[in-house]
Structure formats: structure tokens, C-alpha cells
Amino acid sequence: MMNLLPQAMQVMANAHAPYSKFKVGAVLVDENGKQHAGCNFENSSYGATICAERNAIGAMVAAGARKFTEIVVVTDTPNGCPPCGICRQVLAEFAQDPNKTKVHVANTKGIVKSFTIAQLLPEAFDSSFLKP
Ligand code: THU
Numbered sequence: 001m002m003n004l005l006p007q008a009m010q011v012m013a014n015a016h017a018p019y020s021k022f023k024v025g026a027v028l029v030d031e032n033g034k035q036h037a038g039c040n041f042e043n044s045s046y047g048a049t050i051c052a053e054r055n056a057i058g059a060m061v062a063a064g065a066r067k068f069t070e071i072v073v074v075t076d077t078p079n080g081c082p083p084c085g086i087c088r089q090v091l092a093e094f095a096q097d098p099n100k101t102k103v104h105v106a107n108t109k110g111i112v113k114s115f116t117i118a119q120l121l122p123e124a125f126d127s128s129f130l131k132p
Pocket residue numbers: 017020022024039040041042049050051052053081082083084087
């Protein structure tokens with residue numbers, strides 16, 4: 001496991017969270033070993049908010065990569081921030097291997113809990129269910 005926590009804390013500081021005051025940072029490693037970061041950014045129309053995890057995935061996709069091997073998600077609370085349901089679905093689409101790709105939930109002191117994508121989203125909907 002790479003130590004992605006310092007970078008995740010840096011990007012967390014850039015979060016735009018004036019409504020919830022809940023700042024989240026995420027850093028992932030793509031299939032080529034390159035890191036991509038994201039923070040949450042909220043909107044006065046609350047539903048338009050984007051989570052840190054999806055912002056990091058967007059940065060990876062924009063850089064031309066399509067798969068990630070691990071992600072650290074950090075927030076400054078004792079229990080950290082396990083990815084929301086929408087983020088689990090988005091993370092599953094871009095995970096290199098749902099049974100191996102790890103999600104590390106962290107606070108500012110370290111990793112609180114780690115999961116595989118398959119653990120976070122069992123029986124996932126994916127492209128194999130789309131009409132041929
Ligand atoms: N948030 C994330 O960035 N990631 C998650 O997995 C859960 C929630 C953000 C969205 C919103 O800006 C704030 O945390 C409170 O829900």
C-alpha cells in the first residue's frame with residue numbers, strides 16, 4: 001500500500017464545503033502508478049455537490065487513465081468517510097479488480113478501515129447487464 005495520506009490531506013484542504021463544513025480529500029493510484037487527487041465541492045443547489053472520490057476519478061479520466069488500484073479517502077473525523085452509494089458505483093466502474101482494488105478510509109492520523117470494491121458494492125450493476 002502506498003502512503004497517499006499526505007497528498008489526500010493536502011487536497012482535502014482545498015474542498016469547497018461551506019454548507020456541510022465536511023471537507024473530504026481523495027487520492028488514487030492509476031494502473032500506471034500515477035496519482036490523481038480530488039476534493040468535494042458543494043453547491044448552493046445542494047444536490048449538485050460532487051464528492052471527493054468522484055472528483056479524483058474525473059481527474060484520472062481526464063488524464064487519460066481508466067483503471068485505479070487503490071484510493072485513500074480522508075476527512076478529519078474519528079471514523080473517516082466511507083464512500084457514499086453513488087461514489088461506490090462510480091468507483092466500481094473504474095476499479096482494476098473489484099476483488100483486489102482497495103478503498104482506504106482515513107482520518108488525519110491514519111487509515112481507519114480498508115475495504116475492497118467488491119466488499120463495498122456486492123452484486124454490483126455493471127455494463128454486463130446492459131442490452132447487447
Ligand atoms: N462527501 C464526499 O466527498 N465523499 C463521500 O463519500 C461522502 C460525502 C461529501 C459530500 C458533501 O460535500 C459532504 O461530504 C457532506 O455530505
